[in-house]
Amino acid sequence: MHKLTFFFIVCVLLYGTAAPAxxxxxxxxxxxxxxxxxxxxxxxxxxxxxxxxxxxxxxxxIQFAVLMKGFEFEKALMQEHxxxxxxxxxxxxxxxxxxxxxxxxxxxxxKDGSYTAHVKGxxxxxxxxxxxxxxxTLTVKGNDILINSxxxxxxxxxxxxxPSVVSDKISNTVNITVEGVLEPLHK
Amino acid sequence: MRRKTVVLSISALVIISGSFYxxxxxxxxxxxxVSVSPDVQISATDLIQKFETDETSANKTFLGRKDFIVAVxxxxxxxxxxxxxxxxxxxxxxxxxxxxxxxxxxLHQQDARDLxxxxxxxxxxxxxxxxxxxxxxxxxxxxxxxxxxxx
Numbered sequence: 037m038h039k040l041t042f043f044f045i046v047c048v049l050l051y052g053t054a055a056p057a058x059x060x061x062x063x064x065x066x067x068x069x070x071x072x073x074x075x076x077x078x079x080x081x082x083x084x085x086x087x088x089x090x091x092x093x094x095x096x097x098i099q100f101a102v103l104m105k106g107f108e109f110e111k112a113l114m115q116e117h118x119x120x121x122x123x124x125x126x127x128x129x130x131x132x133x134x135x136x137x138x139x140x141x142x143x144x145x146x147k148d149g150s151y152t153a154h155v156k157g158x159x160x161x162x163x164x165x166x167x168x169x170x171x172x173t174l175t176v177k178g179n180d181i182l183i184n185s186x187x188x189x190x191x192x193x194x195x196x197x198x199p200s201v202v203s204d205k206i207s208n209t210v211n212i213t214v215e216g217v218l219e220p221l222h223k
Numbered sequence: 224m225r226r227k228t229v230v231l232s233i234s235a236l237v238i239i240s241g242s243f244y245x246x247x248x249x250x251x252x253x254x255x256x257v258s259v260s261p262d263v264q265i266s267a268t269d270l271i272q273k274f275e276t277d278e279t280s281a282n283k284t285f286l287g288r289k290d291f292i293v294a295v296x297x298x299x300x301x302x303x304x305x306x307x308x309x310x311x312x313x314x315x316x317x318x319x320x321x322x323x324x325x326x327x328x329x330l331h332q333q334d335a336r337d338l339x340x341x342x343x344x345x346x347x348x349x350x351x352x353x354x355x356x357x358x359x360x361x362x363x364x365x366x367x368x369x370x371x372x373x374x
Contacts, residue, residue: 062358062359064362065303065305065311067305067307085305085311085326086324086326086351086354086362086364088354088359088362090358101354101356103351103354105286106326106351106364106366108366111249111251111252112251112252112254113248113249119289126286126287
């Protein structure tokens with residue numbers, strides 16, 4: 037009987053150590069901040085704090101999804117113009133990025149530290165999809181992975197038209213910052 | 224001469240009131256939802272079910288307006304606070320992966336501090352959309368949320 041109990045304990049311990057490591061990480065409270073200010077007199081910037089991100093550390097696959105209507109501006113009028121006239125959020129409610137950490141094999145997810153990630157993928161905004169390539173930082177900290185990246189896109193690439201009357205205020209180049217703390221996904 | 228004065232006075236009045244309206248409109252902030260009556264009062268589980276059953280029809284009701292204010296009542300599943308101190312409250316059934324996620328208004332962050340997990344609460348927020356996700360569970364997103372004290 038004692039031998040059986042011992043055998044059982046060994047089996048449980050072995051199973052524990054042989055169980056696969058956590059591969060998928062996620063957040064639903066990622067932050068995206070963008071600015072397309074042209075004139076120093078007027079700040080054109082907005083933040084979205086409900087960005088979803090899933091990452092598979094085994095394959096390097098990384099995906100983001102964001103509801104465009106969730107971008108908050110300081111001025112209500114700016115937010116209304118953004119939703120109704122520029123990115124048409126009722127027609128195109130979601131923006132998505134599906135990509136890959138190209139240098140995934142160089143990142144040691146088992147060891148705490150900060151790593152440079154080279155990410156490449158397809159970004160869909162306003163119904164238009166374009167390839168985006170950028171560098172970001174992946175910081176492994178305990179059980180979590182902190183992500184941070186800044187890159188630029190052109191509004192014209194996504195067919196977002198800026199009326200000439202405000203073209204001196206809104207830049208065609210948009211600076212985007214993505215931040216998030218990814219936790220292990222337990223399913 | 225008198226006619227000229229009248230015309231000038233009216234023009235000045237139009238210009239001043241126009242500028243005043245323009246300036247107010249230009250500097251207008253998003254409405255604080257504390258004093259705004261909701262367009263709909265609904266439970267978190269019913270709201271999620273509406274979108275999971277027929278997203279297109281639910282979007283027709285909830286989208287297409289500048290602000291559609293939803294007062295949602297449900298059980299607090301999670302209280303998240305990000306590194307900048309911003310709170311988001313997750314409402315719904317703990318046995319269902321889908322939820323209503325309420326991003327608290329920057330002026331009313333302190334209201335979220337008093338909430339406890341498992342408690343039932345009514346939150347008022349601007350409908351932002353439905354984020355369908357088969358892996359993580361889908362979410363109805365509300366922004367600029369405040370605790371609905373009129374419930």
